[in-house]
Amino acid sequence: MQERRRERLDRGVKVRSDTIYAVSSAKEILFLVGPGLALVTVLLILPLILPPYWQKVLTIAGVYALLAVSFGFLANFVGLVNLGGAMFVGVGGYISGVLNSTLGLPPLLTIPIASVTGALLCTLLLLPCLPLRGVYFAVVSFIYPLATVMIISATGVWGGTDGIAGLNVLPNVWVNQYVIILVVLACMFALTRLVNHADIGLVFRGVKDNELAIRASALNVTWYKAQAVFISAAMGCFGGAYLTHLYGWVGMSLFAMDFSILPLAATVVGGTSTIYGPLVGAFLLVPISESLRSFGTLRIVFYSVVMVFCVVFWTEGIMNYLRRRYEQFERWVRV
Amino acid sequence: MELLIYGLINSISLVLMSIGFALAYGVSRVPNFAHGALYILSGYLTWIFLNRLQMPYVLAIIMSLLVAACIGAMLYRSILIRVRGMPISEIIASFGVGVAILELLRWFGLRGTTYMLPPFAKGMVYIGGVPVDLQRLIIVGAGIAVVALLWFFTHYTKIGLALRAIAQNERAAMVLGINADLVATISVALGSALAGLAAVLLLPLGNITVQTGYEVLIFAIAVSVCGGLGSWGGAVVASFLIGLAQITTVTYIASHYHLVVAMLTIILILILKPSGLFGRQKELEERV
Amino acid sequence: MSAKLILEVRHVSKSFGGIKAINDVSFNLRQGQILGVIGPNGSGKTTLNNLITGFIKKDAGQIIFKGLDISKWPAYKIADAGLARTFQIMRPYPTLPVYKNLVPPLYSPRARRTARGKLGDRGAVAIDILEEVGFERDARVPYKLAGTLPLGYLKRLELCRCLALRPELIVCDEIFSGLSMSEIASMIPLMERLQDEGITLIMVEHRIKELFKLANKVLVLNFGEKIAEGDSSDIFNDEKVKRAYFGGETTYVFK
Numbered sequence: 077m078q079e080r081r082r083e084r085l086d087r088g089v090k091v092r093s094d095t096i097y098a099v100s101s102a103k104e105i106l107f108l109v110g111p112g113l114a115l116v117t118v119l120l121i122l123p124l125i126l127p128p129y130w131q132k133v134l135t136i137a138g139v140y141a142l143l144a145v146s147f148g149f150l151a152n153f154v155g156l157v158n159l160g161g162a163m164f165v166g167v168g169g170y171i172s173g174v175l176n177s178t179l180g181l182p183p184l185l186t187i188p189i190a191s192v193t194g195a196l197l198c199t200l201l202l203l204p205c206l207p208l209r210g211v212y213f214a215v216v217s218f219i220y221p222l223a224t225v226m227i228i229s230a231t232g233v234w235g236g237t238d239g240i241a242g243l244n245v246l247p248n249v250w251v252n253q254y255v256i257i258l259v260v261l262a263c264m265f266a267l268t269r270l271v272n273h274a275d276i277g278l279v280f281r282g283v284k285d286n287e288l289a290i291r292a293s294a295l296n297v298t299w300y301k302a303q304a305v306f307i308s309a310a311m312g313c314f315g316g317a318y319l320t321h322l323y324g325w326v327g328m329s330l331f332a333m334d335f336s337i338l339p340l341a342a343t344v345v346g347g348t349s350t351i352y353g354p355l356v357g358a359f360l361l362v363p364i365s366e367s368l369r370s371f372g373t374l375r376i377v378f379y380s381v382v383m384v385f386c387v388v389f390w391t392e393g394i395m396n397y398l399r400r401r402y403e404q405f406e407r408w409v410r411v
Numbered sequence: 412m413e414l415l416i417y418g419l420i421n422s423i424s425l426v427l428m429s430i431g432f433a434l435a436y437g438v439s440r441v442p443n444f445a446h447g448a449l450y451i452l453s454g455y456l457t458w459i460f461l462n463r464l465q466m467p468y469v470l471a472i473i474m475s476l477l478v479a480a481c482i483g484a485m486l487y488r489s490i491l492i493r494v495r496g497m498p499i500s501e502i503i504a505s506f507g508v509g510v511a512i513l514e515l516l517r518w519f520g521l522r523g524t525t526y527m528l529p530p531f532a533k534g535m536v537y538i539g540g541v542p543v544d545l546q547r548l549i550i551v552g553a554g555i556a557v558v559a560l561l562w563f564f565t566h567y568t569k570i571g572l573a574l575r576a577i578a579q580n581e582r583a584a585m586v587l588g589i590n591a592d593l594v595a596t597i598s599v600a601l602g603s604a605l606a607g608l609a610a611v612l613l614l615p616l617g618n619i620t621v622q623t624g625y626e627v628l629i630f631a632i633a634v635s636v637c638g639g640l641g642s643w644g645g646a647v648v649a650s651f652l653i654g655l656a657q658i659t660t661v662t663y664i665a666s667h668y669h670l671v672v673a674m675l676t677i678i679l680i681l682i683l684k685p686s687g688l689f690g691r692q693k694e695l696e697e698r699v
Numbered sequence: 700m701s702a703k704l705i706l707e708v709r710h711v712s713k714s715f716g717g718i719k720a721i722n723d724v725s726f727n728l729r730q731g732q733i734l735g736v737i738g739p740n741g742s743g744k745t746t747l748n749n750l751i752t753g754f755i756k757k758d759a760g761q762i763i764f765k766g767l768d769i770s771k772w773p774a775y776k777i778a779d780a781g782l783a784r785t786f787q788i789m790r791p792y793p794t795l796p797v798y799k800n801l802v803p804p805l806y807s808p809r810a811r812r813t814a815r816g817k818l819g820d821r822g823a824v825a826i827d828i829l830e831e832v833g834f835e836r837d838a839r840v841p842y843k844l845a846g847t848l849p850l851g852y853l854k855r856l857e858l859c860r861c862l863a864l865r866p867e868l869i870v871c872d873e874i875f876s877g878l879s880m881s882e883i884a885s886m887i888p889l890m891e892r893l894q895d896e897g898i899t900l901i902m903v904e905h906r907i908k909e910l911f912k913l914a915n916k917v918l919v920l921n922f923g924e925k926i927a928e929g930d931s932s933d934i935f936n937d938e939k940v941k942r943a944y945f946g947g948e949t950t951y952v953f954k
Contacts, residue, residue: 211442211502222625381511
């Protein structure tokens with residue numbers, strides 16, 4: 077019987093070892109930076125060519141992408157699976173909403189303030205859970221947003237179940253789109269550099285892969301986890317504050333489970349182990365789920381099923397798959 | 412007195428809600444995040460069997476418990492078994508299935524007050540001057556019976572001992588000829604059936620709503636984490652702790668706070684003892 | 700012995716469930732010494748390590764390091780004080796070059812303190828450290844992926860991780876086990892050099908022959924209890940040790 081196996085050959089850059097490339101021509105540089113450039117260009121051009129309804133979808137997709145990137149960063153590079161991403165969104169949203177309605181601060185101020193103070197608050201709230209590992213952390217973080225909703229509806233603070241309406245909105249549709257897209261891109265680049273090149277990125281990865289070695293290296297694991305949570309929470313809080321001023325309204329729906337589940341699904345679909353996987357996943361899933369809007373809650377069923385499928389049968393995810401196809405030839409050879 | 416009785420009832424409800432989850436995790440380390448969905452599904456199925464198929468109540472209950480057990484077993488066999496040993500994937504997969512089931516039910520129109528299960532027995536009795544309806548008494552009785560039976564089951568029957576053996580040392584148990592996958596299937600199925608049992612006992616007190624499914628999941632997780640994931644005995648103790656704390660807040664502060672109190676209890680317990688009350692999270696995980 | 704005491708272990712106990720893993724063990728260690736810890740399998744050697752370095756909380760007893768009571772400190776703080784350790788099971792970052800594995804310890808507050816602002820590029824410092832401990836024979840090794848390293852290099856990498864902290868005391872957990880005779884032979888001068896540099900060492904070993912060559916002092920554990928302490932020749936002749944560890948008359952092992 078004829079036996080065959082698949083052979084993979086690297087392509088694009090002639091001289092390379094496992095992680096080091098020796099670039100020798102403009103073509104090879106283009107090969108390396110091309111995909112990144114394409115992504116940036118597409119994201120910057122999209123707002124100009126989309127019809128008005130889809131421009132709105134794009135802003136929402138941007139928020140989800142931000143959340144997905146922040147979730148993916150924590151899960152893939154620090155080892156904290158945060159199932160309560162809605163907590164960040166809600167805290168950020170409420171801080172900016174309250175600042176805007178009581179002190180009358182403009183969105184230009186409230187959004188940055190909410191990002192930073194909200195992240196600080198979330199980090200403090202999650203601090204007791206940080207020594208927990210794996211399942212324990214996932215489980216407890218899942219409860220946070222739900223409990224917060226209960227507190228708000230029970231005490232009736234900040235408008236209780238009605239929320240606070242009549243907040244300032246962002247000036248126009250262009251600002252809406254470009255603010256979120258630029259922030260997403262900036263976060264993505266910063267995080268990619270952080271996890272791949274910065275020394276602290278290596279510490280984060282150590283926290284995930286080999287906590288013992290990190291502790292034996294005289295590093296306080298909880299402190300570094302807190303820093304990572306702060307980074308992730310700042311992104312989530314920005315998303316929340318942005319949504320608040322996008323709608324001019326803040327309410328309990330900012331703590332809704334959508335904000336926890338969709339980033340998770342996007343990360344799983346987009347592919348783990350990269351920063352931009354979750355981003356791509358979010359920009360794919362949100363439009364699909366948006367076009368399913370007429371089916372009501374069936375769209376949640378849709379992305380749960382996609383998520384389960386990807387986790388169980390296609391763990392590689394879109395980005396890892398594409399990257400493999402981009403960087404390698406595949407061919408069948410006789411054995 | 413009222414506090415004590417209702418605290419007891421509330422605690423036992425919590426035991427019922429969480430014991431299936433705690434059992435499945437305790438035995439085979441399967442975090443079955445579809446627990447809440449199975450809870451609601453069995454309640455809904457019972458309602459269908461009862462009202463659409465005109466089955467007798469007892470038969471409807473037994474049928475829905477069987478279906479729940481089968482779904483649990485299928486969930487494990489077809490999905491979770493492929494991601495064993497990767498806790499996060501296990502959570503995501505089972506949670507995804509749970510959300511899919513719940514939201515599908517919501518889409519089918521599971522909302523409002525149409526869906527109610529009749530109580531097993533109507534009527535009231537007075538215990539020390541406190542009115543208690545019979546359904547709640549049945550819950551207490553059933554809860555005690557379930558815990559007692561589980562204890563008996565895990566200590567004196569062959570399958571139960573196999574379950575405990577797997578929970579303590581999977582590799583050694585496999586060497587002794589215990590089929591770990593089979594045992595895990597049984598434990599997940601049993602856990603799902605227990606979720607169903609909790610549903611048919613507790614749901615007559617209210618409506619069958621999708622939201623309850625999420626709440627039950629949260630309570631199950633809360634109780635199990637507090638008791639120490641993996642120790643269902645701990646889950647029972649934690650149920651009483653959280654249950655009494657909740658009733659105390661409901662009586663003295665406000666009824667809306669019961670979930671908040673559950674949350675705060677968890678955080679407090681975890682700060683004091685990161686592995687839960689009876690958990691045995693290793694201080695040092697040095698794997699070979 | 701004039702060197703000052705660096706580590707005092709006083710009446711330390713730890714039990715897992717009902718089993719006493721370590722029962723009332725005490726010993727002292729002076730700066731620059733090498734202490735060998737031996738004992739049959741399951742005698743509590745690794746547990747003792749974990750207790751000293753704070754990876755397991757002790758039930759009773761005190762541990763004094765450089766005059767500070769570190770009994771209740773968390774592991775990272777103990778390491779920060781200068782008490783480093785190696786692990787029996789090494790898990791480097793398999794997908795990163797070897798030298799990058801040393802970046803986290805170099806990132807620690809202790810490494811920054813001891814370098815007094817001269818740390819510079821951590822990658823370069825990491826390569827210096829690697830070359831110090833025998834990676835110099837092949838200049839390419841520090842750039843290889845850590846996952847591809849053979850066991851001998853992994854053990855050295857583990858030691859490098861400790862050295863990056865510029866520690867005063869290193870607890871080596873079976874650093875010779877699984878190595879070939881020639882690899883061990885090349886490790887011994889390294890250990891001696893560390894001693895010359897003033898680093899105190901605690902070595903938990905099964906390889907008694909090599910250990911006895913190195914150690915100034917040997918501690919014998921059995922069933923969690925200290926049954927003997929002294930220099931190598933004392934241990935040879937100790938009846939209790941012979942009975943517990945070597946099963947009676949086995950002096951031929953060392954000839």
